Amino acid sequence: MKLQKVKLVLFSSVILLFAAQTSQAEAPSPGTTDPVITQSYFEQNTLSEAKVKEIVASTIAANAGGSNGGTSTTPTAAANMKVVQLENGQTLYAGAGAEFIVRSGKVLAVSNDENGIPDVTGGKDLPAGTEVALNHLLIFPTEGRGIKPSPKNDTSIYVMVRGGFLILNADGSKVLQ
Template sequence: MKELVASAIAANAGAGQPSGSNGGTGSSTPASMKVVQLQNGQTLYAGAGAEFIVRTGRLLAVSNDENGIPDVTGGKDLPAGTEVALNHLLIFPAEGRGIKSSPKNTADIFVMVRGSYLLLNADGSKAAQ
């Protein structure tokens, strides 16, 4: 699964990324935030360096290894299965981590995303966006 997520994110690497550099100085314009809506049963995987802010809904942290997700607002790592607090900034240092809808969720799910990501359905297929 980790290889599948990594290859799919790499293929979508241009999504949400800066479009160019600032006059050849090596600095680039920061990528803007994109609002992504998740359906129940979907998982949103982050590319390396991506940032998420959960705006609505109940979501759980996902990780393909023992490492958690840095919750910058809360000042702690979220291990897999931990509920993600609303309006907290999550930074993903590596691929293979993300968030998924909680079985307890009854609300619409909206997440602000900066950087590359992959949205998968419950059956592992890529979700239409």
């Protein structure tokens, strides 16, 4: 009789253990099936196109600003492009980190040391006195470099500028923007 009780307990334990493993195997693992959600949950937890437009517009408005014609250290001034007209006899100097794109006219690179100006579009350094190609992006790592009209220039010079800059006349006086 005692042996039958032991067999019955052992058999019952095996059945319970098997049942427990089976129920665990049938339960889905997290992340293996697509969750079912309600439409209201979806609408509360997603961005609508109108909400995205609102966020973009407010960010652009918060970053509005521009350069004041001098070296600027404000992030909003560095984030916006300004179109500058350069006259014959003037030199456009860049602040550290400024970017120029010459849109029209013939200009030459200017540098107060032996280092040139990185022409990102052309993939080379422009030493002082080199003619700058139109529509090439120039990045100025330090101050003391810029551009000036070429003696061969016979048209208006327009430059897109991002960042701080300074325009000097031939006599060294500042041009107010």
